[in-house]
Amino acid sequence: MNTWDLALVAARWLMYIGQAAASGGIIMLVAIAARHPHEAVLAGFLRKRLMALGSVGVAAVVAGFFLHTGAFADAGLKGMLDRDLLGFLWSSPIGTSSALRVLGIALPLAALWLASSPGKTAGGLSVYLVLCPAGLLLTGWSFTQVGHTAEMDGLRRAVLALHVVLALCWAGALYPLWLACGRLPPGPLRIMLHGFGSVALWLVPALLAAGFTLLLVLLDSPRELVTSAYGMGFTVKLLLVLGILFLAALHRWRLVPALADARSCGKLRLSIAVETLLVASVLLITALLTSVLGPE
């Protein structure tokens, strides 16, 4: 692993964070704004943060494209601006996926910007309903253009797109939930988290089913989970996912029903912070698996 690989992993990780903010983050913001219209301060604060995280994601996609060029040129930093290679990579799947990824983040961010403009509140929801699904679709599609599943059939690539979209929706929802834990009173917070838990009841099984399908497709045998670097990466990811599932179950059946005062809200907030840290680690491992490590 050289400096280019390290930089590409970092760019990809930041891209995932931006994509999570532009998908699950914005969906949660819309839910908060719709169910708690009096919480304008929380929604406004969250809107600014999601806009910033999404912008970081767009910058990471653009940086990733130039880093790919630099890695292929292998001629130092100036290789990132090699015009021939830039043109070549732009017309390759790397260019296609980069364009789709920029649009996939930019469209939900445009909805965020349009809906927050003065006097646009009434039309806000329809803007989100058009631009956010379009952004999710483009983001999911972008992942089918490159990576180890790019050479597989349409069905497997569709499974990957589904896995990515569901994972980003879940990952992106955590920050708004954490923020809401510190701002909303226990009653409305419990209603919101109960709603999120109900969605998670179908989202999580679908996410896991798609993830395990990909695991079976990408690994030749379960032994690879402990014998190859790629498989070991998957093992670490699976362990982290188990930790996330444990916390999600803890939230749904213990911490959310117990929400009654500031102390119980604080406990839940801390637990969501730990879950966010685990999700960030999963995204980092995924960045490694998709950038540096490969199936045998």
Next chain:
Amino acid sequence: MSQAMSELRAGVALLLLLCALGASAHTGLSGSSPADGAALLDSPEVLVLEFPMPVHLVKLALSPVDGAAIDLGKYRTAGAATSFRVPLPILAPASYRVEWTVMGGDSHKMSGTLGFTVGSD
């Protein structure tokens, strides 16, 4: 706190191990003409590179071991292929080194080198 730090260290160590192990995860050249290490009496007319899977040829450089790079003209193709034929100029007797870089179907970079000798060198 110290337990958390040791767990963090263990996590970082595992990540570094994964990175170190993952360096050679992708497949490389399946054949070439001239073959790696070949000793030729005459200058070859073409350089052929073969890969087990379709790839994009991104970079190709040919140079005498202690000399400047030889211009190979336009060698990139629009699509991916498993075999690339690059016409060569007449090569003076010397040892030559070929450096290739390709983009695999998964868009990852693969690179390698091969060497051959022309004439009595």
